[in-house]
Amino acid sequence: EKLADVHLKHAMFLEDEGKFHEAELEFVKAQRPKEAVLMYVHNQDWDSAQRVAESHDKDSVADVLVGQARFAFEEKDFTKAESYLLRAQRPELAVKFYKDSGMWPDALRVCKEYIPHKLQQLQDEYDRDAVNKSGRGAEAIVKQAREWEASGEHQRAVECYLKVTPDMVADAKIVEKCLMKAGDIAIKFLENNKAQVIVQTIGPRLAEIKCHSTAAELYLSMDMVKEGIDMLISAGDWNKAKKVAKEMDPRFEGYVDEKYKEFCRDQGKAEDLASVDVIGALDLYAEKGEWTKCIQTAEQQNPKVLHKYLALYATHLIKNNNSLAALQLYAKYGTAANPQNFNIYKRIFMDILVRRDMSKPEAYRSWADQRDMMHDLCQNMVKSSHANTSQHDEFEQMLLISHYYATRSAALAQPSLESIAGKLSVSLLRHTDVIPADKAFYEAGMLCKSLGWENLAFVFLNRYLDISEAMEEGSLNVLDHSDFQDTDIPFEIPIPEKPFLTSQQHEDVKEWVLAVSMDRKVKQVLPKDERGTYEASLVAAETGIRSLPCVVTGYPVLKNNVEFKNQNKVANKEDWNKLLMATKVSHSSELQDVLKFIASWCGATPSFSFQ
Template sequence: MTWVPGSDVVVAQSLEQLCVWYNIDIPERVTTFQIKGEVVDVERADGRTEVIVQDGVQELSYALDEGLIEFGTAIDDGDFLRAMNYLETLPLTAEAETMWRTLARLTLEGRHLYIAERCFAALGDVSKVRYLQGINEIRQKIQEKTGEDGIQHYEAQARLAILDKQFKTAEGIYLDYNNLDAAMEMYQNLHKWDEAVQLAEVKGHSEVESLKRAHTQWLLDTHQDERAGQLKEAEGDYWAAINMYLKAGMPARAARLATNVDEMREDPELIHRIAMSLLKAELNEQAGELYEKVGKPQEALVSYRKGQAYSRAVELARHAYPSEEEWGDQLVSNKQTDAAISHYIEAGNNIKAQDAVISARQWRKAIQIIEVIDDDAALKPYLMKLGQYYAGLNDLPKAERFYVKGGMYNEAIAMYNQAGEWEKAHQLASKFLGADKVAVMYVNQAQVLESEGKFREAERLYISVHEPDLAITMYKNQCQFDQMMRLVKEYHTELVESTHLHLAAQLEQENNYHEAEKYFIAGANWKAAVNMYRGADMWEDAYRVAKKEGGANSGKQVVFLWARTLRGDAAVKLLNKFGLLEQCIDYACESMLFEFAFELARIAMKQKVPDIHYKYAMVLEDESKFSEAEAQFIQAGKPKEAVLMYVHAQDWESAQRVAEAHDPESVGDMLVGQAKKACNDRDYPRAEALLLPAQCPELAVKFYRDSDQWMEALRVCKEYLPHKLSALQDEYDRTVLSRGSHDAQTLMNQARQWEESGVYSRAVECYIKVTPNMTSDASVLEKSWNKARELAVKFLPPEKVDDVARVLGPRLLDIKRYSAAAQMFLAGDMNKEAIDAFITAQEWNKAKKVASELEPRYEFYVDSAYKDFLKTEGKAEALADIDLTGALDIPFTLQSQEGKAAEALGLYKQYGAPAFTQNYNIYRQLSLDLMSLHELCSPQGYRTWADLRDLLLNLVDNLIQHQDTDGVLKEFELLLLLSHYLAAWSAYMATPQLEKIVAKEVGWKNMAFVFLNQFLDLCEAIEEGSLDSLDHTDFIDTDIPYEIPLPDTLSIPDNLREEAKEWVLAVSMDQQVEQILPLDERMVYEASLMGGDSTSFPPCVISGYPVVHNRLDLKRGQGGLEQIGHGH
């Protein structure tokens, strides 16, 4: 796996697949290519990116999508505009949509809002587009008003925070700029009414009540009746809260509220309505509890029984009719509370027992009784007293326990706050009061501490409710910037730098420059501090800050800017003071401030003036202001640079003018420049004509050599640089040899040059180095190698000739130049190899001559090879002249020959067809080969068919005489019958009256259409090598076979196939033609030898049709006419 250079595109190889990830953020989207080889490199140049793949010795390249890479590169470079322009050219595909989303996210994070707006528009996110348009409109208005980008305006920053869902940050921004209404409106638009109400209460807004009403109305409109009831309950509007609870279907909650409020508990109508709702909801136990609390024990008992709450019913019955309870009351009235406790407990009235215990200040026993009382509402007063008691003892955990059990959370929290236990108070408040109430309570407390100057304590409270921004604002308002930055670093690390800069800007506006400097540097923007001092004309401080924070070079730049404000002698004195005069002159040149540079140099450093002229000329040349640059070059005393400038611009006339007027020695450079231009234009003669007058013949040689025009290079070198000719020839020789595997013609040219030079051994080597890898033209190879042989025979020692023959003889055999190979072997006295080459070339006379004259021992070898050749070729007559026995063996090799069937048939007819088992395949193949010869389908083929018939007849007679024929007798009888019909057909074709008696010619179109159509199907089956697609429907109930062996090739000429195809197509349009075979009286196909009842009929010896009536059987040697005559 590797990265594409300069992009975030990844390339990897998986077996024979090249995988490319154009967007690494979406790894499941991968582009694949099928490749062969291994990836070795990724190259990116000239606007193209290619993956280099090595496949053996071959190197291939696969181009990647430069557009997709361009997007990734633009993103990496931070050039979002270029990325957006590229995406504009793409259709909105899934991949393009992903790139739009990536660009939208990055531009939104980088606050490139106009580009982000375009991205969300492309994605169809209309809401974000409109939101960003609003922000951009704010920026535009601020820019029109102040001339600065409004992105830093608090409204824009707040809206961006809202877009990022950082609502507290947005709220803090609005509050920093005293825009409380905007913060509240933000929460209302977001339907965060609780936050809006809380903020209004914290800030003491005048519209708190109307905001609460709006909140309640919104809850009702959105059918959040339970939440509306909670708000009303918290506000003390219990009647409205109960109505909303009942509307929300929560009667149990309404019952708890009603029983906790004395006024409601005494309202029988309200209690009845709540009770009915509870009963309707089948909350019987809760209804009984309600009745019990309002003093209706009878109704309570009924409800408890209905709800099967029998334990509560029993408890109620015990309380409703006490006996011990009255005794206890009497004791209490007599101030004997201790004695009354046990009576109340016995009566089961734990409440009165608890009251008596508290009155007696028996706190431990009070705790025990509390554990068995389930009525939290009744226990609340006692829990309050217990909490107050233990709080007074400073046993805060135990006091907390009773306060919490009685639901008196505020009292517990106040207790911890009063004791300074802020963390425990906060934990308790967070657990029971909810975040909103905790925040409001602690913010109010913190504001009190803040007003008292207890900033540390206030900070702790702000932090405990996660409101660090309020603490930050507090320190900001008190100008305690160090404390403020401490909190910013801890809670808003991403805003540390911007906060430093904001404070610095504020201090700068207050002219508190040194404090502003401190915060500019802390905000990593010391350059802003330098600019601040520059704007205030405090150059010493600007220099100090620049040198300290930016280094010596930055200090020098400030001195340079300082000097520019002074000009003239004052500037020179300042620069000399810092020892920067020369450096500032150079810096002025680099900054294109040549007028200032000239001013300084003419006052204090006149020796630098030419150098400034030269630098100015270089700049003008880059800007193509050649005439102005020429004047500067001349004033700089460098006219040659002006000449080279014009040469580079190919303005030869101006170059010559300047050279002749100011630098005659540059005329040669000008000519060389023109020559290079001519060389680039491939006008080498002109380049040579320009270089020779310039006394640069070596460049002419180099140009010719680099362009591979070695002959021209050698010519020029020989004429003008004869002392370098030998070295150039050696280099030429090395170059040619290094190309030996690629350029045959070059090697042959080199060989001819060596030959002309009389260096024959080198010439032979060059000719030998030509190989088939260099050229596919065998004649070129033969010519080169024969030339090597000729030179070797004429000029080299015999042992060298033998080496040449051993190398080049096999090569000539490889390219099938057998006669030339034989001559090559003869030149090297390799007589046996020469004989074999002549035999391979079938040049038997030459082979015999070499054997008889040079190697008599190989004469028999040549004769044997010649006989084998004649046998293989089936040339029986020629072989009979020298070996009659061998000639008789020729037919037995017929199966491996092509086109010799007729000749073999003649031999078998002459010498007979013995019934040898090893010959069966030959007879079979001979028959099939003859039957596949289309040219025999003519009257002229009769003799061949008759000979085949006679041969097979002779073979069948011989087989009949053998008892064991291995089942081949029937096969050859069938072949005999076929040959008989073919001979008869050929004979009939010689008779004009019978020549055209075929189905198509006599009008049997149905039969002709069926058979020709089947013929075309068979042709296709042979080409496909399968019978699977063949349709046999037309031959059902006939004896025509379905499964037949297919030949490898067709024997019918293409023109006849096309003729049959055209006829079939033409006839298929004729509605009178039907694709059926004619039937006879047996109701089967008239030529079928098999009847409908599977009866077999003999075929007619003339036509092959079945003989149904008037059958006449002929014996061997008996004629049909003769037998008919006897019958008459």
């Protein structure tokens, strides 16, 4: 060992003196041939270095080649440098030298050929490097992608094109082109399952840059019909989506329609929705409160659909305290005998009934609409399973009440028919189980008062005051029914919810009743007829025989009657003729309408033509 140290020190001395050959001999004697190799490498005496390595230290042959390669790289003799490193079986160094020199294509080439397992890592590194270069990221990646493509490395080319993102370039068109190029290469050159995966990756990315139609084309080129349709839907190209579904896979036609419905609903596009889903469109119109369009559209459908939406609209109107408009709705479109609508009809009827502005001639149209609505309903019920039921009877009563009110409104406009208006108000009292009693007795009393029928007026207005008092106490038990014994005016009546009169009107009635009660000429009795019964009562007190009501006045028809075609429809001849004469003289459209209704309701009579 001591001898070896002597040789080593001597060798190092000789190296320092520049006596390289002598130094080589000493390094070998010192059993340190590698030092001799490194000495020659350091001095770039490649042949000597290789000679010593091959003779004395085979392991150092590679070091010599690496040294030669490093020198060749410095001299920019890249081909020779690469050759040395490959001979030294150090391709990773070749890759490193190329990479450090910015020669990425050569680095990737060597890597791909000699150390392919590291290619992806190098590719990623290259992509990052390319991105970091100011403004040239996308260009560099595209250039590399083209090189991969040219060399038949289609998978690599695709991956490279996919590296281009909107963050790199301001122009989305460039990204779109790169993505489409990736898709095109994948479809043409890769296996089908791989191509599908690539296309599924590209589609959403195209969507992100608003290239839905392009994405759709890509999907469809791979027969990915649903994905293509979804992209067309995202692009808002509904016609093309429908066409694709129809031509490529009819199973998706329903899918497109459903998506279109959702879109229209979400966007509130009821008119567009109507083309594929009328009911959905109608629901949307209703939801948006576009009732005119809703009803117009429903009108074009079958009656069942129309009446469903009429009911919804009517309910909306009622909730908004506009029962009059709901009434006009049914007067226009008819009243179906749908049990689910019965409460709506009743509510409209009651709301109209309690209005304070309905005692004038001007209220005729509203009463006539209500009368016609109830008539239509009753006719429809006759043809349904609800014929002759308690509900049918209830609506028939509402029809009768509405007819009396309508006829009274028409009569009030004609001085010659004041007595008929008075009789109708009196007849309505037998329906105070439906009509608010304070309203009915007040109106009857006031009309009788204006006609000079003071006994009736006194009895009715007195009854009004009693009912008002009972309303205040919340009970009808205090009512004295003695004035109405042996009449068909009901005792069992509901307490009106709120007073019909203002406090001033109420006080005026009180004053009049008080004043009249002091007058001995006025008697608190109801007038009787030849039956010995209250003249307006349909039921005879002694015999219990029920007479038919006059269709003009509601009073009982006892003799001199006019019979109509329909059963149980009659009129007192005097009142009927009075109505005909007034209509003829006045040319009143309201009276003509009353006669027209009676013709429809009762059947025509020989004495009058309803043309």
